[in-house]
Amino acid sequence: xxxxxxxxxxxxxxxxxxxxxxxxxxxxxxxxxxxxxxxxxxxxxxxxxxxxxxxxxxxxxxxxxxxxxxxxxxxxxxxxxxxxxxxxxxxxxxxxxxxxxxxxxxxxxxxxxxxxxxxxxxxxxxxxxxxxxxxxxxxxxxxxxxxxxxxxxxxxxxxxxxxxxxxxxxxxxxxxxxxxxxxxxxxxxxxxxxxxxxxxxxxxxxxxxxxxxxxxxxxxxxxxxxxxxxxxxxxxxxxxxxxxx
Numbered sequence: 001x002x003x004x005x006x007x008x009x010x011x012x013x014x015x016x017x018x019x020x021x022x023x024x025x026x027x028x029x030x031x032x033x034x035x036x037x038x039x040x041x042x043x044x045x046x047x048x049x050x051x052x053x054x055x056x057x058x059x060x061x062x063x064x065x066x067x068x069x070x071x072x073x074x075x076x077x078x079x080x081x082x083x084x085x086x087x088x089x090x091x092x093x094x095x096x097x098x099x100x101x102x103x104x105x106x107x108x109x110x111x112x113x114x115x116x117x118x119x120x121x122x123x124x125x126x127x128x129x130x131x132x133x134x135x136x137x138x139x140x141x142x143x144x145x146x147x148x149x150x151x152x153x154x155x156x157x158x159x160x161x162x163x164x165x166x167x168x169x170x171x172x173x174x175x176x177x178x179x180x181x182x183x184x185x186x187x188x189x190x191x192x193x194x195x196x197x198x199x200x201x202x203x204x205x206x207x208x209x210x211x212x213x214x215x216x217x218x219x220x221x222x223x224x225x226x227x228x229x230x231x232x233x234x235x236x237x238x239x240x241x242x243x244x245x
Contacts, residue, residue, distance in 0.1 A: 045134035049211035053178040062155040079176035099143040099173045109133040125230040131219030138212030146175030179208045
């Protein structure tokens with residue numbers, strides 16, 4: 001949470017101020033992260049994620065790509081049935097399980113976010129959890145509804161899908177996740193003398209993802225990097241609150 005410090009110099013019994021260099025009393029005023037701010041952050045990420053997905057779905061055909069910044073940032077339209085960055089999991093049954101897991105995670109996330117806001121945990125940690133929640137919600141929307149509200153994007157016909165057709169390409173919970181962000185920063189080949197991979201193409205960074213995936217990744221990585229700061233601060237605040245009470 002944000003902190004502001006007020007300094008108070010107690011007077012001596014005769015009413016005069018203490019000499020310079022004596023200890024001052026520092027009063028900590030803590031401002032908790034407001035739930036409304038968290039809702040706004042989540043809403044902005046989900047809106048940006050869905051707006052870009054809908055634009056790509058209704059303007060690009062499968063496999064279409066356009067350079068945005070040089071050759072290292074492209075919008076490249078693909079769809080995946082599985083997890084983040086195109087990972088798949090067990091066919092149709094796997095997709096059902098994955099979508100169900102996302103639904104449970106999102107419901108749990110609502111209660112967890114409310115709990116950590118009430119506990120006034122470190123604002124950085126709350127922000128990261130909000131990023132993860134927003135990403136999970138963004139991809140859940142794809143899985144739940146995209147099959148019903150879009151035409152099928154066929155790699156064979158190369159059609160551009162229409163939104164709200166008479167019949168969608170799949171039922172409830174069977175929609176594909178739309179991915180489009182592609183950063184082939186390094187596009188080269190492995191040296192021929194390298195075992196196993198010699199002479200093969202090498203691309204970094206090869207996965208194609210979306211804003212929701214990026215939001216989840218940034219949230220998780222930031223928690224891992226700053227976990228000591230996040231949780232150490234929370235423990236100190238709890239100890240201070242106990243002493244005050």
